[in-house]
Amino acid sequence: MIKLAEATNDKHDLDALSEWISGYPRLTQGDLTKKYEAEWSDYLGIKNSISVNSGSSANLLMLYSLIEAGDLEPGDSVIVPALSWSTDLAPIIQLGLLPILCDCNMTDFSLDLDHLEKLLDEGAIFEEQEIRIRKRAKAVIIVPVLGFVPDMERVLSICNNHKVILLEDCCESLGSEFKGQKLGTFGVMSTFSTFFGHHISTIEGGMICTNDSKYNKILRSIRAHGWGRDWTEEQQKEEQLEWGVSEFDASFTFYTVGFNCRSTDLQAFLGLRQLKKLPKIVEKRNENYKKYLHLLGMSDNLEGLYVSNFAFPIISTQREKVIKELTENEVECRPLICGSLGEQPMYVKRYGKLMLPNASFIKKHGMYVPNHHLLSDEDIRKIAEIIINAKSTD
Secondary structure (H helix, E strand, C coil): CECCCCCCCCHHHHHHHHHHHCCCCCCECCHHHHHHHHHHHHHHCCCEEEEECCHHHHHHHHHHHHHHCCCCCCCCEEEEECCCCHHHHHHHHHCCCEEEEECECCCCCCECHHHHHHHHHHCEEEEECCEEEEECEEEEEECCHHHCCCCHHHHHHHHHHHCCEEEEECCCCCCCEECCEECCCCCCEEEEECCCCCCCCCCCCEEEEECCHHHHHHHHHHCECCECCCCCHHHHHHHHHHHCCCHHHHCCCECCCCCECECEHHHHHHHHHHHHHHHHHHHHHHHHHHHHHHHCCCCCCCCCEECCCCCEEEECCCHHHHHHHHHHCCECCEECCCCCHHHCHHHHHHHCCCCCHHHHHHHHHEEEECCCCCCCHHHHHHHHHHHHHHCCCC
């Protein structure tokens, strides 16, 4: 069986974890988490990284921090890619914001930038108490699908011209670069996942990254109940002085409307070891991606781009035949993430079905096949041959 994903925590990692635990260390969030966050920031090239319990929680806190900062309020609209993940859309709904779905393009599968500009120019129509209201977005989430690299220069230009906040969900694109700059460093905030099967794994886990000190401070509070314990000593003193909080009461004083999305030092222990492996894992995924392109006779168009490929996409009108052949040959495959959020029950129940040309086409004809650090050249050749034979009638 050629699996879709393989564990990045090997025997040596688990043996080291067992030995560490036998010393009865602190397991809840502590100094090891701080070290992990600092090394993540060094790798990405960003000032602040905030470790949380999942990539989905990272998306929730990223959006809520905008509300806590006063940069968004309930009823505002946020553009989200139709081709993304459920927890790109879910926090928008959960926080009382309005989602505007943007179609994907058929090159890198991220936002269709022509459609994005149209949505920002014209807004979107919502029904509120039988009144049709046009909403223009105040924020845009971009999702670099499967590690592919969007045209970040044009993305930034569009967002700057329309004065909207850019957020990045990079849960599938750790290590990808646009002209030498890593994805996750272009928007005001970005998120990552370290769940099993992603570029690195801490069992469960996520990270929020930002260069903005305001969001960094808010995120460290809303991550844990809304208290200020994770702020710098200077920040804690400033808030205590402003609110007249005594040293005795400070530990149980809550400055923001928080959650509990903390990660643990156990995850940090694994994460620190994973970060050491990450460059080689990213390099292997990139090499595998180029081998797929060569074997399938596809052009690369990679000038200025570095693709830390999460999985290799296949678009075929013979999708069912491709799936059947792969399955019979013991190769795991999956739909190309959600296909289109506009056709998912969670969206349809609230807003009705939304058909978007590219995302709807991908929902019907898209899928992906394995790319991970343990994939062999023989595995890639086998997968490519199956795809070529199955697609021969396209």
